Amino acid sequence: xxxxxxKVPGLFKGLGVTLKTLGRTVTKGADTVQYPHEKEAxxxxxxxxxxxxxDNCTVCMLCVRSCPDWCIYIEGHKTLAPPRRAGGKPRxxxxxxxxxxxxxxxxxxxxxxxxxxxxxxFWSPEYEYSEPRIAELLHDKEKLGEWMExxxxxxxxxxxxxxxxx
Amino acid sequence: xxxxxxxxxxxxxxxxxxxxxIVAVLLPAGTIVYVFLFKMMSFMQSRLGPMEAGPYGSLQxxxxxxxxxxxxxxxxxxxxxxxxxxAPLIVLLSTFLLVAAVPFGPDAWLTNFxxxxxxxxxxxxxxxxxxxxxGWSSANKYSLLGGLRAAGQLxxxxxxxxxxxxxxxxxxxxxxxxxxxxxxxxxxxxxxxxLGNPYILTQFIGFLVFMIAVQAELTQPPFDMPIAxxxxxxxxxxxxxxxxxxxxxxxxxxxxxxxxxxxxxxFLGGWGVPFAWFGWDSVDSVDNWMNVAxxxxxxxxxxxLSFLIMWVRFSFPxxxxxxxxRFAWKVLIPLALANIVITAIIKVAL
Numbered sequence: 001x002x003x004x005x006x007k008v009p010g011l012f013k014g015l016g017v018t019l020k021t022l023g024r025t026v027t028k029g030a031d032t033v034q035y036p037h038e039k040e041a042x043x044x045x046x047x048x049x050x051x052x053x054x055d056n057c058t059v060c061m062l063c064v065r066s067c068p069d070w071c072i073y074i075e076g077h078k079t080l081a082p083p084r085r086a087g088g089k090p091r092x093x094x095x096x097x098x099x100x101x102x103x104x105x106x107x108x109x110x111x112x113x114x115x116x117x118x119x120x121x122f123w124s125p126e127y128e129y130s131e132p133r134i135a136e137l138l139h140d141k142e143k144l145g146e147w148m149e150x151x152x153x154x155x156x157x158x159x160x161x162x163x164x165x166x
Numbered sequence: 167x168x169x170x171x172x173x174x175x176x177x178x179x180x181x182x183x184x185x186x187x188i189v190a191v192l193l194p195a196g197t198i199v200y201v202f203l204f205k206m207m208s209f210m211q212s213r214l215g216p217m218e219a220g221p222y223g224s225l226q227x228x229x230x231x232x233x234x235x236x237x238x239x240x241x242x243x244x245x246x247x248x249x250x251x252x253a254p255l256i257v258l259l260s261t262f263l264l265v266a267a268v269p270f271g272p273d274a275w276l277t278n279f280x281x282x283x284x285x286x287x288x289x290x291x292x293x294x295x296x297x298x299x300x301g302w303s304s305a306n307k308y309s310l311l312g313g314l315r316a317a318g319q320l321x322x323x324x325x326x327x328x329x330x331x332x333x334x335x336x337x338x339x340x341x342x343x344x345x346x347x348x349x350x351x352x353x354x355x356x357x358x359x360x361l362g363n364p365y366i367l368t369q370f371i372g373f374l375v376f377m378i379a380v381q382a383e384l385t386q387p388p389f390d391m392p393i394a395x396x397x398x399x400x401x402x403x404x405x406x407x408x409x410x411x412x413x414x415x416x417x418x419x420x421x422x423x424x425x426x427x428x429x430x431x432x433f434l435g436g437w438g439v440p441f442a443w444f445g446w447d448s449v450d451s452v453d454n455w456m457n458v459a460x461x462x463x464x465x466x467x468x469x470x471l472s473f474l475i476m477w478v479r480f481s482f483p484x485x486x487x488x489x490x491x492r493f494a495w496k497v498l499i500p501l502a503l504a505n506i507v508i509t510a511i512i513k514v515a516l
Contacts, residue, residue: 011482018210018481025209032213 044152046125047108049139051147052099056120059094063112063121071105072112073098099141104134126150183276190265190276194423194468195416200227201469202476203419210480234415237408244305245405253303254406254413256296261420263289268427269344271437271460272452282343283335286428287328290383293421294320297392300414301402312401315487316385316392322494323382323389329502330376333369333509334432343428347436348449354442362440366433371505373433375498380425381475382494384418388482391490422472430467437464 033040042048059076075098080090113121124147131137139147157163174182204226208215216223241250267282269275279285294317301313335341338349353363366373382389393401403414430436437460438452446452485493 014481015477018477021212022206022209025212025214030209030212030214034214034217 042125042127044125044155045123046127047110047123048125048127049103049123049129049147049150050101050106050113050144051122051124051151052101052141052144053120053122053148054096054099054141054145056118057096057099058118058120059096060117062115062117066111066115068109068111069105069107071102073100073102096141099144101139101144103129103137103139122148122151124148124150125152186270186274187262187265187276190268190270190427191261191420191424192416194427194465194472195420196227197469198423198472198476199419200224202472206473206476207480231412234412235409239408239410240405242305242405246303246305249299249303250405251410253296253300253402254410254417256299257293258296258413258417258420260289260292260296261417261424263292264421264424265427267343268424268431268464269347269437270464271457272449272454274437274457274460275344278344279342281341283331283341283346283428283432286343287324287331290327290421290425291320291324293417294324297402300406304402304405306405308398309402309404312392312394312398312404315398316402319385319389319392319490320383322491323379323498326375326494326498326502327379327383329499329506330372330374330379331432332502332506333372334365336506336509336513337365337368343431343436344449347431347438350435351438351441352448362435362438362442364433364435369433369505369509371501372509373429375502375505376429376432377471377474378498379494380429381478382490384422384425384475386422386475386479388478388485389490390484391487394484422475423468426468426471426475427464429471430464434467434471436467437461439463 059074061074064070064072064074074096076094076096078092079095081093083090110123113123126147129137129139200223204215204223216226219225219229241247264286266276267279267286269278269282297316297320298313301309301311301316304310334346338346340346340349350364351362355361355363355367385392392398393403398404403411406414437456441447441452444453
């Protein structure tokens, strides 16, 4: 093997790259953002936090079962709702009592969002929800509902894209 | 000290020298860490580096030191405790011994050794002992591997380090670092003395060999196999924490500074400016203000050389272990030997 042909021009090229970056950072500023002082707007499809649109949830438990970390807790009960048409039978519906996501366990895989058949779960790019106490990372359904405000409008589909079954 | 107006008693001189030695080690180390490690490295990676502690993060170093000092001083249970605790001090000791030989001005020296450069190169290898001892006493296979790699590397690069200096010694006709400085600033290039005769011009190969060997002696990338964090965690430093790690850290960057000082003395004319500018003809006729200006000039030259070391450090990826040894034995040492032969022939012929 040996050292091979000495790559001297490559060495100088390498030194040039670092020196050029040094000059650019000094004159035009760094590529990074001084985080607590100035914030970077994450891309709208960034995976920050999962928001819950409670009205869409049917307590089907698909998200709970598909979660690899078992970090979603759902409790619900059946109740009777007024019939759709006059004189009909009362409908049986499920009501959500508890919907918790433990972000101390969540690994942001997004399977729950994907698997939800009724569009009750959404990704929000909001990322500032760290807590001094780990127990407070368990977000209940009220808190998950508040995140809905931060969910951006879904981007327009591309022309010719499959619009899905729903 | 005779050039100073005030007679200082011997104990006072000794105290002053100890203080000056501490300043001469810690001041460059702190400056190098802040200017190069914190700021230049960040800028080269298009980020700003520490910005919170003090203006532009200038007090970050104190924050780091404070953090390390309050950490627990841990040692592995199986470690050889006495040796384990001693090792960082041995490494730091060699740095302090090194700076003793560096002249900072016509009278501003700590000791005026006749064989100063010989002494400096000799004590610089004490740090190898410290590193080897640290690696062995940690009772950790990664530390041991790091220590052995360090020993192999430092011994291999000690040779080109010494051989690179010999050209300078031949040309100056002295091993006394003060006389090497005087020879450079008193010299002339083909009768033109406007620049003196800094040996970086005539001994450029020696300078190159010396700087590469220094880079390896300091275990700075691309020669950082002993502390290769991706293979050996942190090599011989793996098991150290708290202030013992801090001492290793200080020693690493203080040694960058001290080796840059020595390289500046050997190749860039040290504390001096070309004597012809002010019409001086020997070291005794140099004005007294050079005792103040000299250290500043030397410091500037040191920063320039540290910039080179750090620039290379931040630009190149790590060598492989066998490439490193091959580079020392098959490239640097023959090159240095050829340089010595040619220098000697020219010296005799002229």
